[in-house]
Amino acid sequence: MSTDTGLGLAAVVVLPLLIVLAVVASRRASLRHDKGIVTAALRAVLQLAVVGVVVGFALQSTLGALAFIAIMLTVATITSTRRIRAIAVVPHQLAYCALAIGASAAIVLLLLLLPGVVPRNPETLLPIGGIIIGGSMNATTLAGRRLLSEYGARFGEYEAGLSIGLMPPDAFKLVAGPTAGDALLPALDQTRTVGLVTLPGAFVGMVLGGASPTAAAALQLVVLVGLVAAESLAILTTTELLARASLPDGRTVSV
Numbered sequence: 419m420s421t422d423t424g425l426g427l428a429a430v431v432v433l434p435l436l437i438v439l440a441v442v443a444s445r446r447a448s449l450r451h452d453k454g455i456v457t458a459a460l461r462a463v464l465q466l467a468v469v470g471v472v473v474g475f476a477l478q479s480t481l482g483a484l485a486f487i488a489i490m491l492t493v494a495t496i497t498s499t500r501r502i503r504a505i506a507v508v509p510h511q512l513a514y515c516a517l518a519i520g521a522s523a524a525i526v527l528l529l530l531l532l533p534g535v536v537p538r539n540p541e542t543l544l545p546i547g548g549i550i551i552g553g554s555m556n557a558t559t560l561a562g563r564r565l566l567s568e569y570g571a572r573f574g575e576y577e578a579g580l581s582i583g584l585m586p587p588d589a590f591k592l593v594a595g596p597t598a599g600d601a602l603l604p605a606l607d608q609t610r611t612v613g614l615v616t617l618p619g620a621f622v623g624m625v626l627g628g629a630s631p632t633a634a635a636a637l638q639l640v641v642l643v644g645l646v647a648a649e650s651l652a653i654l655t656t657t658e659l660l661a662r663a664s665l666p667d668g669r670t671v672s673v
Contacts, residue, residue: 433459476544483540487547494519494555502562506570506671514659515562519554522651526550526644535640549641550648553605557649560601561656566671568594573668587661598657605649609642 437459444451476486498515508514527543527550530536536546569576572593579589613635 433463473544477540480538480540480543483544483547486544487551490548490551491516491520491523494551498555498559498562501559502566504672505563505566506666508566508660508663508665510663514656514663515558518558518652518655518659519551522554522557522648522655523547523550525651526648530640530644536637546641546644550644553645554648554652556604557601557652558656561598561653562660564597564600565590565594565657565660566665568597569665570668570671573671576668586665587658590661590665591657595657595661598653601653602646602649605642605646609646612638612642 437456440455441452443449444455472486476482495512495516498519499512502508502511502515527547530546531538531543536542569590576589576593579592580586584592
């Protein structure tokens with residue numbers, strides 16, 4: 419039996435057990451994500467099967483890689499918008515998420531690609547683009563949900579700020595702004611503990627591909643710091659856009 423066949427059979431047995439474990443933990447902790455865990459796992463199986471075929475075509479040209487990155491951005495925007503709308507419906511939220519994720523990722527990717535910090539080829543552009551967009555999506559989602567939850571929980575303080583002459587953006591940022599920083603904690607912890615707690619994918623992939631550990635570490639460092647930069651920009655953009663948005667009555671916000 420080949421190694422690939424053995425891994426495939428093991429995955430068929432273990433994956434359902436892992437899903438059951440996650441669902442049981444979710445139910446016991448009242449996380450309300452039982453259905454979401456199963457749906458996410460099934461979607462991952464289907465999407466990875468499809469992506470495995472599509473990526474092969476995308477890696478054949480820079481244009482193909484950019485097209486696939488555009489798809490990533492679209493899906494990231496829709497995902498983040500849906501998560502934030504579960505807290506509160508804000509007009510133009512789709513555009514806000516697209517700007518927060520897209521602009522932040524674009525700035526960091528250009529800083530990495532234009533000076534030649536990373537190779538300007540489809541094989542590098544596609545995975546790094548996916549990493550940066552994914553991080554920006556997570557930061558936008560976490561920041562948006564945290565900001566709106568805090569706005570709803572402290573709506574009385576927000577109104578008090580308005581009553582003493584603060585403009586709505588200033589009152590919003592005074593009440594809810596500091597909580598947006600929580601969205602950066604995963605990226606910060608990942609960067610602080612790299613090599614001690616985790617060996618990230620870019621590093622491992624390069625080493626397995628034959629690169630020297632020094633070169634792999636240099637690329638991974640760039641990716642990690644790029645993630646922190648992109649996520650910081652995404653959080654800043656999300657905060658500024660929500661502060662200036664037509665926000666719903668805080669009493670209707672889920673907290």
